[in-house]
Amino acid sequence: MKTQSPPVNRPWNLEGWGLRWKVSAVLVIPLTVAMVLGGLRVQDELSKAVNFSSAAKQVADVPAIVDLGTAFGTASAGFAANTMMPEDLQAVDAGIAKVTAAADNPDLSAPVADQLRRSLASIKSLRDQFKPGGTVPATLADDTTAVRSDLTRVIDEIVAPIDDPAVLAEHTRLVGAWSSQRRLADQVSGAVLLLKNPTAPLTHLISASGAELAMIDTLARSFPLEDTKINALREGVQKRTDMIDAAVGGQLPLMELRTSLLKSVAIYGSLIKESSDAITATVTQRADETRSAAIRDAAIVLATLLAAIVLGLLVARSLIRPIRRLRFGALQVANEDLPDAIERIKVGDSSAVTDFEPIPVHTTEDIGQLARAVDDMHGQALKLAGEQAHLRLQIGDMFETLARRSKSLVDQQLGLIENLEFEEKDPKRLESLFRLDHLAARMRRNGDNLLILSGNRVRRAQSAPVQLGDTVRAAMSEVENYQRVQVGSTPHGALSGAVATDVVHLLAELLDNSLRASPPDSKVKITFARAVDGGALLEIVDCGIGIPEGDLAVINDRLASGGEVSPETARHMGLFVVSRLAARHGITVRLRRTFETARDQGVTASVHIPDSLLVSPLEMGHTGPIPRVDTAGMQLVDTAGMQRVDTAGLPQVTVVRSDEMPPLVTETARPAPAPAPNPPGVLPQRTPGATGLPQRVPGAAVPAPLPPTPAPAQQAPAQQVPSATPPPSAPLPPVSAPAGQGFGGFGSAQPVRTESADVDSPPATRHRYRTNAAKTASFFQARPNATASQDVTTTGTPIFSGMVTDWLTDPITSDGPAKREWTSAADQGWTAAHRASEAPVEARTESGLPQRTPGHRLVPGGVDTADRATARPRLRDPEAVRDNLSRHQKGIREGRAASMAERTSIGGDR
Structure with missing residues (x-):
């Protein structure tokens, strides 16, 4: 509707008078004349x-x-x-x-x-x-x-x-x-x-x-x-x-x-x-x-005047009351009835098209005919809304069909890529496959976005509850530059399978936005806290350029409203998806500034998960606790002839697990007898073959045949099994695996089949991010980046080639010796670490807590003081920063110009 400025209301402009004033003027003028004439007659x-x-x-x-x-x-x-x-x-x-x-x-x-x-x-x-x-x-x-x-x-x-x-x-x-x-x-x-x-x-x-x-x-x-x-x-x-x-x-x-x-x-x-x-x-x-x-x-x-006044009032009342009812009815139709009926039509109530209350003016004169005209317009608007809802439903079905076809193809592509990952031995090609795997995962998420845009839920099977930490790591696996994400301590609790899938999607969209809107060398932090109502509060913090206060208010309003399909939906798909997912499960998502006074204010996304969506550890239905593995006699891997891989780009994840939280097990795993616990402060020793990986003879370039007997029945969670100490520049995170999937030490993240797994029986229903643990786990293993891969020879070292071969080999189907010795010169470092962990705590605080001395338990030789002294802080090139900002501004101008040209072409076609 073309809006015009309202005309200036002047007292002498009769068109601007209200209905009461007009009717009063019509009545007052003749009554005044009659009163004057009658008064003159009486005066005469x-x-x-x-x-x-x-x-x-x-x-x-x-x-x-x-x-x-x-x-x-x-x-x-x-x-x-x-x-x-x-x-x-x-x-x-x-x-x-x-x-x-x-x-x-x-x-x-x-x-x-x-x-x-x-x-x-x-x-x-x-x-x-x-x-x-x-x-x-x-x-x-x-x-x-x-x-x-x-x-x-x-x-x-x-x-x-x-x-x-x-x-x-x-x-x-x-x-x-x-x-x-x-x-x-x-x-x-x-x-x-x-x-x-x-x-x-x-x-x-x-x-x-x-x-x-x-x-x-x-x-x-x-x-x-x-x-x-x-x-x-x-x-x-x-x-x-x-x-x-x-x-x-x-x-x-x-x-x-x-x-x-x-x-x-x-x-x-x-x-x-x-x-x-x-x-x-x-x-x-x-x-x-x-x-x-x-x-x-x-x-x-006087009697005539009174009669004229009464008659005039009756006539005015007969005019004003129907017009007032018509006005109120039209306003109610425009402001309440029609929007409510459209909302009912949107949710599928077809009776709203024909079921509406007519305007309460039931006469047959002009005002009654005008009321019927308004009712006709109301009915036509509802009919048009019904047709639009039907058209929107058809478009939603079209989106759903296209999205499900695309998802099916992407899932097949992911299966092929995972098979290639298991069979690939070359680290560079493996890295490329991982990147393809990541892109395919993003394509699958885009298909899920299209399903949400169409108003349909993603069809998922029932799955077991998922820990909050696993949910966050699954979200990290779906974003680019996951290495920049830092995860804090994870609270206790888990999410049901259907809710966890949507929460993973929601967190992935927020993480993707934070990573894209923050500098490439900055970190995006994920923190957890327990809300007052018993729910969980997750915050994703970045240090980007921030968002103006007015735009933040508009975004928060859109997040609170549950998302509305508009021409801006395609440009802000992530915001629409987050609002729809949050409204679906009653999750509250709000954005605020990270720093109020800094130049780069950043944005903090707060996600409040209500207590009704959380599943306590006691409700997850475990068959029993998983004992810790006795690793007192564990032998270390010989890494003398192995190239060290630069893992500076990996995510620095620190997962804190409480001793009160029961470990995760699979539905088919049988509990094993728990060995005697290790004394406090002593690092566990790993026994060769305890991880389920095939043993390799030092110097062998090909994997040895697998033992005829399968691996132990049960593996401990990764957070309970220590890995070798990584280099200070790239500490590997002790990532907890999904239920029933243990990870080996030294960054190994390949799945291990349990003894109780029945090949012939149908697989148990599992969560989407737990059905294929290899994909999720492989995302957090140590990968060579582009710089490190240039230093590695084309053929690779024998130790690395053997490890890659063992990782990508199924220990159940492969043949090999029952046990292989796996030792290296790094065993001395583990022994030194064991001795350092046994050092007693001499000082305590006033409350009785142990007070440690910084660097007291460092492994001797683990820190190269000379290299640290000579290391220089990283300096950013001003020209590079200027070039990045120039390219960013140029992209904004080109995008706006393209959008303006598109709108102009659309307006010309119309």
Whole structure:
């Protein structure tokens, strides 16, 4: 998958918002708009309610203003006609008091209040003139009209802000009735003039009646048709008009005129009263209605918003929950289910391909279809993993087939090489055969690596337990430059056959890596220790250039994970094999630095073998202890005429055996009676023929016939049989042989057939590294290296030729004399060594342990002081070191270039 850098998450980028934020935005925006609109509606209703409530408080003063205007008109008309009554003045005074209080109403606007105060001032000034018997001013009628006009404007300003049709209709009625009443007042004034001067013209009365009739027609528009009061007013005007027409040229009936006028005045009063009261009641009702409407609208808006919020939450929940389940299910499939199913498929569980839990979204809409698509991808991935596992199994089978064929051919090759080794007499050719044997063993190990790579176990027969020391030596036999390996003391215990084979393979890979990664002149040490849990701890220590800390951590992780097949497996086959073998048996392998501060830090490989894999010596099923061989009368080999072979390249192995550990025996060996033990500090003497090797007469170049009787029934382990002291420059290791296979002295490592071996019976089941002891044993015998072989003559010395012939001759099938004398001038050295070993210990430590003097028990003449004094330390040529490093760096560059070219060619082919 092509990886891209994630985009920068900006707040205004809607695509980067989470699902919850997106759904919230979808819900919040319309809900906010609805809340704003609903709030505006409620606010409008509340504003109307407040306005109507304020208008109701203002309109409450309209009846008082109307009453004041009516009372003032009545008083003014009575004063002009000299018919004013005290009650008229009292009504004016009461009206003035009410309107004065209304002018102080805080709900009135400032202009209305000022206008009302000016009207009150005019009314008060005229009221002071209304006195019985007083002079009527000529402008009384005009002043009265002006006052009533001011009061009308005040009412108009009070009612004008009220935006309600019913209030406006009542206001129109009120103004119309009041205007008509003023025209009626003009008629009253004309009638008063006629009473005073009957000969006065009737023009004023006639014009007033016409004006009233016109105002009544205007007023009738605000009332229903055929309204009784409007009809009564029209009839009164018509009756008065008829009176005036009948009185032309004659006397006007004043009493009937007065009655008609009073009747009209009463009707106008009732109309004005009803209109003013209707305005007040209507405004108060509208205030209550708008208040109730505001409360109702607020409740409706809140309920609608709540319903919208609940519905939005339900819809959002129906969207978010399936998507969340889909997301969690997809993540679980990617992070847990699919890897677990792939691991099950890798181990062979075919049910994992079809047995998987679908994502818990079972709807049929878009999200459900997306969940089914994820399930389909999950199934396809499992199907592909199954096909890949099947393909991997086929490839593993192919590797296994090729590896087993190769191993079969290598085993045949090893058999042929071993036969040639037994038959070869030339040391140089024998050395070449040994090298071929070693290469074939490495090829066999490579075949085992291929089997492990294919995931199959190496087919091995059941075998007896193997000592830890034998396991280490078997691992050494499979690596190159085994001479550089130093083995420390081996702990007690053994491994079962199947486990031992894999441990040998594991140790061989670690040894091979340490030898390749360390300088050619350095040593690789193998140390042993007993772990806290009772297991064994083996450490392989080298002094190479080391590994960086980060790479060590990666390698340790791979070792702990058990190995995973990857493109790097072929390059790091050893690491893969070690991790697989360690994971197979529960063995822990860790790498660490040998030195933390040195230039060449080196690497130490720690191998922890758990106690469950170890077999104690008591559980190995021995038939009995093997007694030590009495070698008190042993004769030494005459080495006077024998060339000394340089063994500096051989491994310096020191194996410490405890006296409590029982010796190893074969399954068919019979115990022999144990001779008397040697006294402490005395070296055992070897008896001629005790080793089972054919005896040779000094000077004979060919082997003598073998004795008719076979060798003794049982041989002691090599660590209990001392060999001749080698030269100081190349001490030969006392290597312990496998069970039932004893090694002769002087580095001899050829197998000896026991007396109890039945030729006709089938061979006992043995470990792979014990079925052919000649191969393993021959690996640790003294071999001539390339330098030493140049000093040896082509024909060889007679003694060496005879020894090689005897070594490669089967003592059972060969014929020869029963015993041959085998002596040499070196017997004097063995005698001197015997005397040196008998020297008593004179000094002891505080704890009672013997304290030896260095060099006190050296064989006289064994150390050449002159040669040691003249010996020079070995110096490394700087040019040679530089050349080696240059070649190493060049190889790294060429390898990287080849790998890059290979990857480039593969990418181009694709």
